[in-house]
Amino acid sequence: MRALRLVPLLLLLASVDAFAAFDADLVLVYGSKPARLLPAYAAAAQAPQKGTDATAWLPPVVAWREGEEAWTQALVRAIAPKKTVWIAPPDVPADALEIPGRVQRIVAGDADLGLAIAEAAFSPSDKPRAVWVSEADAASAIAAAALAATERSPLLVANGSLEATTHAAATLAERLGAKEVVVVGRTDQGRLASQLGAKVRVLAPEDALRAQRNAVRGTDHLVLVAPADAKGPFSPPRLSLASVPYVLAKGAALAYVGEGAGGGRTPEEATVALEAEGVGRFDFVTLVGDWLAIPLREVQDVDQVARGVETSRVHKIPPFVDLEGRPSDRAVGRLAALDVYDLSRWVARIVHGVGDDADGVLVFANAHDKFILGETISRTTSAELANAGVPVRSFYRGEITRERIEAELPRHALVLWEGHPTDLTLGDDALPAPQRPLPPSTVFLQGCYTMDRADPFVLVERGANAVLGTYMAVYSSSGSAFARAYVNAQIHGGATAGQALASARNYLLALVELKKRRGFTDWRKTLRAALSFDLWGDPEAQAPVSFRRPKQSPVTARLQGNRLSVRIPAGALPLAEAGPYQASVRPGGALAGLYNFIEDENGKVVGRRLSELFFVEVRLPESFGDAPVLEAPYPASTYAWIFSPRTRTLSLIVHEEALPAPGTAATLQFTVRPAG
Amino acid sequence: MSGARLPLLAALGVAFVFALDQGAAQSGERPGPAAPKEWVRKVRLSVRVEGDGRDAYLELPLVPTDAHQALVEESLETRGFAVEFVEREGNRLAIVTHPAFEGKKRITYEFTVKVQPTRVEVPRVPVAADEPPREDWLWLRPTKQLQSASPLIREKIVSFARPRLAAGDDDALRIAWDLVQTGYRPKADGSRTVLKATRTGHAAPRGQERLFATFLRTSGVPARPVLGIDLARKVRTRSTMWVEAKVDGTWIPFSASRGLWGELPPRFLKLAHGDRPFIVREGIASLSYRWKVSRPEEVPEVVEP
Numbered sequence: 001m002r003a004l005r006l007v008p009l010l011l012l013l014a015s016v017d018a019f020a021a022f023d024a025d026l027v028l029v030y031g032s033k034p035a036r037l038l039p040a041y042a043a044a045a046q047a048p049q050k051g052t053d054a055t056a057w058l059p060p061v062v063a064w065r066e067g068e069e070a071w072t073q074a075l076v077r078a079i080a081p082k083k084t085v086w087i088a089p090p091d092v093p094a095d096a097l098e099i100p101g102r103v104q105r106i107v108a109g110d111a112d113l114g115l116a117i118a119e120a121a122f123s124p125s126d127k128p129r130a131v132w133v134s135e136a137d138a139a140s141a142i143a144a145a146a147l148a149a150t151e152r153s154p155l156l157v158a159n160g161s162l163e164a165t166t167h168a169a170a171t172l173a174e175r176l177g178a179k180e181v182v183v184v185g186r187t188d189q190g191r192l193a194s195q196l197g198a199k200v201r202v203l204a205p206e207d208a209l210r211a212q213r214n215a216v217r218g219t220d221h222l223v224l225v226a227p228a229d230a231k232g233p234f235s236p237p238r239l240s241l242a243s244v245p246y247v248l249a250k251g252a253a254l255a256y257v258g259e260g261a262g263g264g265r266t267p268e269e270a271t272v273a274l275e276a277e278g279v280g281r282f283d284f285v286t287l288v289g290d291w292l293a294i295p296l297r298e299v300q301d302v303d304q305v306a307r308g309v310e311t312s313r314v315h316k317i318p319p320f321v322d323l324e325g326r327p328s329d330r331a332v333g334r335l336a337a338l339d340v341y342d343l344s345r346w347v348a349r350i351v352h353g354v355g356d357d358a359d360g361v362l363v364f365a366n367a368h369d370k371f372i373l374g375e376t377i378s379r380t381t382s383a384e385l386a387n388a389g390v391p392v393r394s395f396y397r398g399e400i401t402r403e404r405i406e407a408e409l410p411r412h413a414l415v416l417w418e419g420h421p422t423d424l425t426l427g428d429d430a431l432p433a434p435q436r437p438l439p440p441s442t443v444f445l446q447g448c449y450t451m452d453r454a455d456p457f458v459l460v461e462r463g464a465n466a467v468l469g470t471y472m473a474v475y476s477s478s479g480s481a482f483a484r485a486y487v488n489a490q491i492h493g494g495a496t497a498g499q500a501l502a503s504a505r506n507y508l509l510a511l512v513e514l515k516k517r518r519g520f521t522d523w524r525k526t527l528r529a530a531l532s533f534d535l536w537g538d539p540e541a542q543a544p545v546s547f548r549r550p551k552q553s554p555v556t557a558r559l560q561g562n563r564l565s566v567r568i569p570a571g572a573l574p575l576a577e578a579g580p581y582q583a584s585v586r587p588g589g590a591l592a593g594l595y596n597f598i599e600d601e602n603g604k605v606v607g608r609r610l611s612e613l614f615f616v617e618v619r620l621p622e623s624f625g626d627a628p629v630l631e632a633p634y635p636a637s638t639y640a641w642i643f644s645p646r647t648r649t650l651s652l653i654v655h656e657e658a659l660p661a662p663g664t665a666a667t668l669q670f671t672v673r674p675a676g
Numbered sequence: 677m678s679g680a681r682l683p684l685l686a687a688l689g690v691a692f693v694f695a696l697d698q699g700a701a702q703s704g705e706r707p708g709p710a711a712p713k714e715w716v717r718k719v720r721l722s723v724r725v726e727g728d729g730r731d732a733y734l735e736l737p738l739v740p741t742d743a744h745q746a747l748v749e750e751s752l753e754t755r756g757f758a759v760e761f762v763e764r765e766g767n768r769l770a771i772v773t774h775p776a777f778e779g780k781k782r783i784t785y786e787f788t789v790k791v792q793p794t795r796v797e798v799p800r801v802p803v804a805a806d807e808p809p810r811e812d813w814l815w816l817r818p819t820k821q822l823q824s825a826s827p828l829i830r831e832k833i834v835s836f837a838r839p840r841l842a843a844g845d846d847d848a849l850r851i852a853w854d855l856v857q858t859g860y861r862p863k864a865d866g867s868r869t870v871l872k873a874t875r876t877g878h879a880a881p882r883g884q885e886r887l888f889a890t891f892l893r894t895s896g897v898p899a900r901p902v903l904g905i906d907l908a909r910k911v912r913t914r915s916t917m918w919v920e921a922k923v924d925g926t927w928i929p930f931s932a933s934r935g936l937w938g939e940l941p942p943r944f945l946k947l948a949h950g951d952r953p954f955i956v957r958e959g960i961a962s963l964s965y966r967w968k969v970s971r972p973e974e975v976p977e978v979v980e981p
Contacts, residue, residue: 031807066810067817091810233803233841234834235825235894290827292834338818338825454823454871 021046021152022121024104025081027061028072028097030088032238032340034138034230035157037063038145039114040087041244042132043121045149053251055150055216060348061245064097068341071461073097074437075345078354087117110159115168118154124177128153131173133166135185138230138240139261143208144184145244146254150215153178162187163195170198184208205261213253213279221540222274222282223247224267226258226293238340242347243288246335249351250540253280258293267294267319271330283330283647284498284539288343290336291316296471299323302531303524315472316452318534321505325512325527327644327651328505331498333466333539342461349465350538355440360391361545362412365480367400368420372579374446374476376610377591378418379576380583381484387573387587388491389548390414396578410438413544416487418446418480438463442497442537442544445469446483456536465544466497466537470529477593478529482508485590485615490543492554492588493617498539503651505530506642507615510653511592513640514613518655526592554588557616557652562672564630566616566654570665583610584663590615590653612656612663620648625674632670634658639670714792715942716748717907718972721785723955723965727777730959732757737903737948737955738768739787744794744929744940750787757783765814767948777959788972791907791942796928798938801921803837803848804896815898815922819951821869821886822901824893828874832859833891849921849930852891856884856932881933882917888932889919898922900949902929907969908943914967915954918944 022044029040044061048054060079064072076084082101086094090107108116122128132155134144141157148155154172158165162185169181180199183192189202203211223243230238247254256262257270265273271282287294296316302323304312317323320332337343349355363382366375375396382394393412395404409415443464445455450469459467468486470479482504489495489503508530515523552571557564569586576583582598583591590613598607620628626645630652638658642651652670659666725732738761741747752759752770760771772783808816818825836855845851860866860873866880867873870890873883885901892899899921905914918931918940929940947954957963 033807066813231805233805233846233895234830234837235896237825237827237830292827292831336827452828452875454826457826 021126022059022085024059024083024085025101026059026076026079026084026099028076028084028086028088028099029061029063030092031065032063032241033110033159034134034136034141034241035110035114035159036087037061037241037340038134038141038157038244039117039155040085041145041248042148042153042155043117044085045152045248047152048251053219053221054249055251056152056248058149058245058248058351060352060354061344062348063242063341063344065341069097070435071342071345071437071463074463075348075354076100079348079352085120087113089113114156114159114165115172118156118172122154122176124175126152126176128176128178130180130182131156131169131176131178133162133169133181133183133185134158135162135183135187137185137205137261138227138238139256140184140205140208142225142227142240142244143205143212143254144182146212146247147182147184147208147215149244149248150212158185163192166192166196166200170196170200173198209254209256212247213255213274216251216253217280219251219253219280220282221250221252221284221286222271222280223250223252223254223286223288224257224270224294225254226260226262226289227256228258228260228262229289229293235339237290237293237338237343239289239293239335239337239343242340242343243335245351246286246288246347246538250286252284252286253282257287258289258295266297271320285320285330285332286539287319287332287334287336289334294319294334299531301472301528303522303528306524313472315528315532317471317531321531323531325509325530325642327509327642327647327649328502329644329646329649331496331502331539333498333501333535333537333541335538336456336536337460338457342457345463346460346465349440349463350541353440355463355465358411358413358439358441359545360393360412361385361414361416362408363392363394363416363418364400364405365394365396365416365418366476366578367397369397371419371476371480373581373593373595373610374418374480375578376576376581376583377477377480377484378416379578380573380585380591381416381480381487383573383576384484384487384491384587385545387550387552389551390545410436413439413441415441415443416446416483417444417450418476418483420447440465440544442466442468442541444483444486446474446479448473451534451536460536466535466541468497468501468533468535468537470532471534472528472532474529474532475525475593477591478508478526481511481590481592482529482533488588488590488615491547491550495543496539497535497537497541497543500543501533501535501539503617505533506617506644506649506651507590507653510615510640510642510651511613513642514637514653514655517640518637550587552587555586555614555616556588557618559618559620559672562624564618564650564652564670564672566614566652566668566670568614568659568664568666568668572663580607581610582607583612585610585612586614589613594655614654614656614668615651617649617651620650620672622648623674624672627675628672629675630670630672632658632668634668713942714790715907716788716790716972717945718788718970719786719905719907719945720968721965722968723783723785723963724780725777725783725960726780726962727774727959728961729776729778732772732774732777732960733956733958734770734772734783734960734963735956736770736772736783736785738770738785739789740766740768740946740948742927742946745789745791745945748788748790750785753784753786755781755783757781765950767950767952769948789945791945793940793942794929795939796926798849798928799923800847801849801897801923802846803841803851808896808898812898812922815900816893816896818893821951822890822893823870824890826871828871829890829894832874833894848892848895848897849923852888852895852897853930853932853937855891856888860884860887862933884933885917885919885931888930889921892919892921901951902946903948903952903954904944904946905967905969906943907945914969916944920949
């Protein structure tokens with residue numbers, strides 16, 4: 001009987017022109033119900049482009065609803081589609097969005113929409129291998145969508161009874177000539193098969209995930225998703241649903257974390273467990289979910305605890321960072337947005353490079369006129385970028401006004417904000433981000449608690465592609481030094497966003513070791529800064545601006561045998577001055593809150609000169625073991641290192657006191673040997 | 677156009693509110709004779725605007741008529757500004773514009789209103805888990821000041837509600853109300869925005885109202901702040917805020933900062949609702965305003981159409 005009820009719908013759909021697997025530039029889906037959104041992913045999937053890691057190619061699939069029109073419209077304008085597929089229930093006004101080009105409208109109630117999507121996208125000539133069916137829960141549906149899209153087969157997600165949906169799938173399979181119906185869920189295979197009289201295979205959600213990972217064996221990218229964020233009261237954001245096109249585009253392995261289907265696993269536990277099973281070696285890890293779905297670890301302030309503060313503050317820290325200061329050895333990013341609508345647009349921007357063109361760097365530093373030391377370092381970062389041929393507009397202190405922020409923010413591909421976060425706020429909780437969309441920029445919010453605010457969500461909503469910031473208080477010198485190290489890793493190391501984050505973190509961790517060697521007792525403040533920074537964005541993303549070969553040569557390092565040479569060039573960047581501070585640094589060089597007093601001829605202190613530091617990273621062969629030791633003919637207080645056995649990266653920091661004289665060119669020689 | 681009078685709209689509005697009033701009385705939702713009597717007041721709003729040569733644009737809210745209040749008469753003197761009357765999202769607005777506006781001008785909005793006490797039996801509303809109906813989304817979505825989708829807000833209400841939900845108490849209105857009453861320290865100069873209040877743990881009255889509306893939206897209950905004036909205050913700044921929540925198709929007033937649960941005294945007069953500034957302005961160098969409230973000598977008779 002159920003099959004008979006579907007006949008009118010099938011006849012209706014047969015009269016609709018079918019694009020082969022949604023041969024479209026854009027798919028717009030109203031709402032975020034799994035039964036609507038996930039079949040759209042499967043229906044939009046095409047064979048991956050050659051030379052990519054992707055397991056399927058999808059046009060941008062964007063979820064939207066009331067309240068999202070402005071930003072959705074901006075994305076539609078940027079994509080400028082020639083062919084769009086519109087998926088919506090009947091009561092959604094067709095003119096809610098202005099869509100150029102040809103529009104194929106798939107309009108049906110929730111009971112029929114999944115089938116309507118499949119029918120519109122697939123025909124017998126496509127010869128799909130199977131028709132996939134999923135239970136309504138997100139854990140089953142996400143895995144099923146990833147598998148169905150990978151093999152370019154249709155997917156139906158149960159909107160009510162799984163049996164009824166499976167019946168519909170069997171009818172569809174027969175019409176399309178598919179060999180089987182694959183059901184993802186916890187149901188009885190034998191009973192379903194006998195009811196349907198068709199070939200049915202049932203996969204438990206965890207088996208479906210395993211199958212997905214088998215399909216991408218060898219990938220170095222793991223995507224961790226929390227399907228629990230798709231259900232329950234209090235406006236669940238459903239970010240997990242929008243992970244599917246990202247997973248497919250990256251050719252990444254998929255695993256669940258958090259409550260429910262995630263088994264309560266943390267990102268670290270899930271990653272290590274999969275690697276222990278031999279599933280992969282994951283150098284890139286992307287978390288899809290906010291900190292409610294994928295919680296951040298909370299720790300007591302390492303500095304306050306050491307100082308014996310009775311009620312020390314509790315901070316969130318990003319995943320894969322170590323409280324003891326062990327090196328960062330994975331490129332990690334988080335895709336967190338206010339809801340699935342914002343995330344679906346963000347994924348479209350990440351995967352398809354969609355967005356208004358913008359170039360150059362915008363630097364806002366020290367708007368409060370309080371962080372002079374940080375401003376000094378920031379000025380050298382601007383100079384570093386300019387040395388790499390990047391147009392830079394830098395503003396300091398009183399030059400930073402709300403009007404200027406609103407005018408400049410949308411024009412730049414990399415925005416570096418250095419200072420107290422309230423400077424950026426409107427009222428006290430939102431950026432004065434202009435009402436117009438932002439380009440797909442990277443926004444580095446270098447200040448205290450910048451990720452604990454509305455700012456990153458607002459930036460992502462309006463078009464930013466990456467936001468970096470902190471979950472705790474950081475001193476301006478450490479924070480600006482971190483930002484400088486991040487930029488250096490991209491300019492001189494070609495690092496992706498996640499790699500640059502790890503490199504900058506390792507810079508501060510090496511600085512901690514150097515401070516210990518120099519007898520500074522405040523090293524925990526630097527450690528706190530090293531623990532605090534996080535990336536919201538794709539860890540594989542390349543730098544948002546193009547760099548040219550630096551006009552002045554940078555600091556470099558080379559390993560030959562067991563000899564590590566660090567070459568310090570003669571030419572420095574322009575002298576940076578702010579208040580009593582000044583800094584002269586070679587390209588690729590580093591800075592921190594270490595300085596000497598400048599005295600006049602009478603011995604009176606007239607300024608402070610930041611000590612120049614040099615930070616390099618090299619890969620060591622296995623022969624050096626897991627705890628290599630460095631030796632050099634320089635005082636022990638002039639250099640320090642950390643080493644990651646996992647990546648075999650040696651991160652070395654050298655103080656200018658190792659040079660024959662400050663500011664001179666030199667090639668510093670180190671000997672590397674295994675421990676013992 | 678230097679001014680506009682809106683007697684017809686006012687008369688229609690009054691007729692509408694009388695009809696509503698009668699229906700409510702019959703359903704037994706109104707208090708009996710012991711309730712406070714209605715207030716009748718004449719109100720003048722003077723807005724001083726200074727331009728700097730840009731095209732000036734103002735959205736001035738005009739008094740609505742509803743179950744709580746009836747507009748008797750009104751007039752708007754715009755003195756050289758062009759004016760257009762529109763209705764947006766249930767608000768009556770005067771759109772006041774002036775090309776290349778320079779210098780200073782005063783806009784005067786005068787009206788007479790009858791305001792009566794409102795008291796409503798508040799039904800139980802379960803926390804919603806499904807997608808809301810499309811027509812409610814306008815009052816459910818996160819906005820600049822009502823950041824209902826923020827993880828910080830969701831974290832706050834989820835942790836507060838978890839034991840209550842486990843105990844079978846899923847009344848969204850009560851959960852949101854109790855969270856604002858017990859989870860935040862009222863402080864006159866406390867945080868006015870919901871995220872800062874949630875971080876600091878203290879909230880100004882306006883912050884309390886926004887928190888209540890925000891938590892309701894997070895819980896799937898359509899809610900909106902109401903911008904109004906306190907007719908009883910003897911100060912120049914009478915602007916105030918409370919909240920309306922939509923329950924079974926009816927907007928019910930609440931004020932978390934005043935402890936008003938389903939009730940609104942006649943001293944509070946509504947001007948507009950939604951997450952918006954009192955006067956939306958663009959191309960204006962500066963703007964200030966003041967209220968004057970007086971008892972009218974005589975209130976014009978209202979005639980049913």
